[in-house]
Amino acid sequence: MPPTTLQAVLFDMDGTLLATEQYWDEALAELAAGWGGAVSAAALASTAGVDLDGAMEIVRRDVGVQRTPAQARQDAEWVLGRVTALMARSVTWQPGARELLTECLASGVRTALVTTTYRPLVELVLGHLRADLGTEPFEVTVCGDEVPALKPDPAPYLQALAALGLSAAECVVVEDSHTGSRAGLAAGCRVLVVPHGQELPSTPGLTVGDTLVGIGVADLAGLADPAVV
CATH class of the missing domain: 3.40.50.1000 (HAD superfamily/HAD-like)
Structure with a gap:
């Protein structure tokens, strides 16, 4: 048929x-660096198509850090702000x-x-x-x-x-x-x-x-x- x-x-x-996926990857990698860690390429690849909360959870598990709900909200706001700044350019x-x-x-x-x-x-x-x-x-x-x-x-x-x-x-x-x-x-x-x-x-x-x-x-x-x- x-x-x-x-x-x-x-x-x-x-x-x-x-x-634009690279902008999210860049922001998530910078977020991990701010925690004192480094996120793996495999973890970043697995965030493709995932919402921001899910992506940050993947990064937290990969880096091995714990964040309170308040800290997680602050992290999300920071990532959104960073990606917005990157996308505003081009x-x-x-x-x-x-x-x-x-x-x-x-x-x-x-x-x-x-x-x-x-x-x-x-x-x-x-x-x-x-x-x-x-x-x-x-x-x-x-x-x-x-x-x-x-x-x-x-x-x-x-x-x-x-x-x-x-x-x-x-x-x-x-x-x-x-x-x-x-x-x-x-x-x-x-x-x-x-x-x-x-x-x-x-x-x-x-x-x-x-x-x-x-x-x-x-x-x-x-x-x-x-x-x-």
Whole structure:
């Protein structure tokens, strides 16, 4: 059975469209250094797609420190402030991401941004993208502070589907992490993932790629439907 005609592409942000994951890594590494420790590359890689509280818990375990709830809140505020300062300067596209997004916009395929990052920071990033593209890049944006549950729960992608008025079979999710891929698959979508330092298990409906370079709308439209694999 051929896949349903592609109507929309739902993009993750950090690490997928943009090389902003490095800003979170930089801030978390600086946070660990402030505790007098050093976080491992493996621990940082495992924070991909994870919300800030979860990422800080990974770093705390890796470094071997304990923080009170009040200290954890202060840490979160510091990390958000640091990442905001870094993103305010500039953001960089992941290889092939700008070309894929602009092809979607030019061909009439609808677009959505579905991210764990909170709205204020997302709006900062969207300002950069609007200036670069000269247009509104996404019809729908769903942020981490606007959903009842975060990835890997399907709630963010289900919310985007509802806002678009489309079924999961009409959409493809583009992600960079195991956490995000699980969310997209759980929502019933086909998923293309370009992971960074993570190994993903073979799963129906999931296509693992090395890069977005050379990936176009036709490639996304041809991905296997998880319901028929």
